[in-house]
Amino acid sequence: MPRPxxxxxSDDGLLLLRMLYMAFVVFILLRVGLNSLILNQFMxxxxxxxxxxxxxxxxxxxxxxxxxxxxxSHRIELDAEDLAVLRAIATFLCGIVLLIVMLVAGGRNxxxxxxxxxxxxxxxxxxxxxxxxxxxxxxxxxxxxxFLMLSAMVGTVEFxxxxxxxxxxxxxxxxxxxxxxxxxxxxxxxxxxxxxxxSATRWRMPFKIAAVAILLIGVLASGAxxxxxxxxxxxxxxxxxxxxxxxxxLDALQRKIMLALAGVLAMMxxxxxxxxxxxxxxxxxxxxxxxxxARVNIYGVFDYLTWxxxxxxxxxxxxxRIARDVFGLPYIESSLxxxxxxxxxxxxxxxxxxxxxxxxxxxxxxxxxxxxxxVIFFTLSLSNNALSTKSSDVLTMTLLIMGCKAAAPRGxxxxx
Numbered sequence: 001m002p003r004p005x006x007x008x009x010s011d012d013g014l015l016l017l018r019m020l021y022m023a024f025v026v027f028i029l030l031r032v033g034l035n036s037l038i039l040n041q042f043m044x045x046x047x048x049x050x051x052x053x054x055x056x057x058x059x060x061x062x063x064x065x066x067x068x069x070x071x072x073s074h075r076i077e078l079d080a081e082d083l084a085v086l087r088a089i090a091t092f093l094c095g096i097v098l099l100i101v102m103l104v105a106g107g108r109n110x111x112x113x114x115x116x117x118x119x120x121x122x123x124x125x126x127x128x129x130x131x132x133x134x135x136x137x138x139x140x141x142x143x144x145x146x147f148l149m150l151s152a153m154v155g156t157v158e159f160x161x162x163x164x165x166x167x168x169x170x171x172x173x174x175x176x177x178x179x180x181x182x183x184x185x186x187x188x189x190x191x192x193x194x195x196x197x198x199s200a201t202r203w204r205m206p207f208k209i210a211a212v213a214i215l216l217i218g219v220l221a222s223g224a225x226x227x228x229x230x231x232x233x234x235x236x237x238x239x240x241x242x243x244x245x246x247x248x249x250l251d252a253l254q255r256k257i258m259l260a261l262a263g264v265l266a267m268m269x270x271x272x273x274x275x276x277x278x279x280x281x282x283x284x285x286x287x288x289x290x291x292x293x294a295r296v297n298i299y300g301v302f303d304y305l306t307w308x309x310x311x312x313x314x315x316x317x318x319x320x321r322i323a324r325d326v327f328g329l330p331y332i333e334s335s336l337x338x339x340x341x342x343x344x345x346x347x348x349x350x351x352x353x354x355x356x357x358x359x360x361x362x363x364x365x366x367x368x369x370x371x372x373x374x375v376i377f378f379t380l381s382l383s384n385n386a387l388s389t390k391s392s393d394v395l396t397m398t399l400l401i402m403g404c405k406a407a408a409p410r411g412x413x414x415x416x
Contacts, residue, residue, distance in 0.1 A: 016073060021136055024066045024128055028140065028399065031059035031121070032147055032392045035182045037166050046390055055113050057390070060121050067124045070131050081365060082130040088361035089123045095354035096120070099347050106312060114390045119355075122395040126362070129402045141403015142201050144396055147180070148194040149211055152218025155179030155187050159221040176223040182391065188224025188231075189380040191215040193397075195234035196373035199242040200404035209259075212238055213266070220274045226383055230376050235263065241369040297327055298334050305341070313344035331385060338388035362398060366405045374401065 034057070039045035043054045070076075078086065096115060129137055158164050158177035168178055176184035194215045198208050212235065219231045244255045301319050302310060304326075309315075319341045323329045332338055339348040363371055377397050381387045387394070 020066050020070055020073075021132060024063065024125075024132075025140060025143065027059045027062035027066065028125065028395075029143065029147065031057055031063065032144065032396055033180065034059065035166075035180070035392070036390055037168060037178075037182055041167065055117075057117050057121070060117060063121055063124055063128070067128050070128060074131065076131050078130060084364065085126065085130055085361045088358045089126060092123060092354045092358045093120075095350055099343055099351060102343070102347055103313065114388060117390045118387075118392070118394050122398045123358075125395055126398050126402065129399060134406050137403050138202055138407035139403070141197075141400050141407065142203070144400055144403065145194055145197060145201065145211070148190045149214045149218075151179035151181055151187060152191050152194075152215050152221075153179075155191075155218050156214075156221045174223065177221055179218065179222075184222045185224050185227070185380075185384055186386060186391070186393070188219045188222035188227030189377070189386070189393075190396075191219035191222065192224075192227040192231040192234050192380065193373050193377045193400075195219075195231055196237040196369050196376060197400055197404055199238045199369045200367045200408055202407050205242070205244065208238075208242060216267075217270065217274075220270070224380075227380055230380065234373070234376060235267075237369050237372045239263070241367060241372075298323060298329060298332055298337055300327060301332070301337060301341070309344070310340070311344050311346055313347055314341050316342050332388075333385050335382060335385050335388040338385060359398075359401075362401045362405075366401060367408045370401055370404045 036046045039057070040047065045054060045057070096119070129140070154165055155177035158179065159175070162175050164178055166178060166180070177187065178184055179187040181187045181190065192215075195212050198211045198215070201208065203211070216231060216235065219227050222228075239256060239260055242256075244259075301322050304319065304322050305314050316338065319337075320332060323332050332341075336348075339351060343351055359374060363374060374397065377393075381393060
């Protein structure tokens with residue numbers, strides 16, 4: 001008899017388990033909703049000033065408290081799938097410890113606070129998810145997708161009004177909305193990723209189609225060119241993996257064909273309307289401009305590293321000055337460059353290996369749409385510095401994977 005994959009409790013402890021679940025949901029939404037633009041208005045979250053405690057997102061402490069309480073208050077039983085996830089988390093944490101030891105041993109005590117606030121918190125949250133009853137997990141994924149839809153709607157309104165809701169310090173020649181995210185690219189990224197994940201939810205088909213439309217409008221309004229292109233792939237993923245309720249497989253296929261034709265017509269009208277509104281100005285100018293070239297030119301900083309620094313890590317602060325003074329770039333807009341400079345090529349490959357192993361375990365048994373959305377997520381994230389800054393991106397993706405995977409019928413794959 002298979003063992004349950006969640007924390008078991010007596011009737012007296014069930015109330016505590018539900019309270020921990022609700023607290024976990026609140027802290028997750030706070031971590032995703034309170035981005036750095038908001039926190040910097042009240043504390044020195046990403047600035048150079050402030051105490052160490054201010055450099056950690058407040059929700060980190062709440063998520064950690066829930067995890068510790070769950071650990072000491074309930075008997076946790078895991079099935080083979082969740083046990084593999086926990087083993088991957090342990091491997092990832094061991095890899096992080098090894099990287100930090102390498103930094104300290106090499107006398108390069110560089111700032112890696114984003115590791116704690118972006119990756120470690122994702123591991124803690126993933127552990128909490130494995131302790132929850134499988135039937136409780138899809139709600140968390142659906143709430144996160146709902147937040148992405150809300151962000152897309154806010155971004156669309158921002159584009160229409162040419163005014164941002166949240167403070168945004170970056171100056172741009174062309175207005176681009178941010179929605180409820182840190183950056184226009186992040187808005188476009190999550191809209192494109194969300195489209196592919198909608199088919200894995202428990203929502204009814206009319207609501208799924210509405211969700212795809214909202215997210216598609218959001219990605220077009222964001223002005224994120226690569227995300228806009230990949231959103232078309234996400235739409236195909238949605239169409240191929242969404243389960244249609246029909247008497248027979250042939251009827252389901254016919255309905256999908258009709259949905260595809262209607263989608264093409266709607267897409268043509270939507271693109272025409274957004275083009276007339278000026279939302280596709282950057283895409284019409286091509287994929288290569290000053291912004292995209294900055295993410296290519298930044299690789300020139302490797303010329304300022306010795307072979308020893310390239311292989312085993314260098315001074316990231318020095319490279320940031322090089323990027324600013326020599327290349328005229330205020331930030332290093334490439335996570336690959338940041339990882340290679342901080343950890344060295346050897347450490348960067350180790351980090352990539354343990355991170356890939358973690359997501360391999362998370363995606364085992366996941367629907368095709370979730371796997372495709374994860375590939376799109378990393379494609380977009382690696383095109384900028386999203387994975388090497390303080391953000392909720394990794395946390396959000398891990399919980400979306402677990403939530404959508406739990407919503408899928410057990411032992412079945414997507415079908416027409």
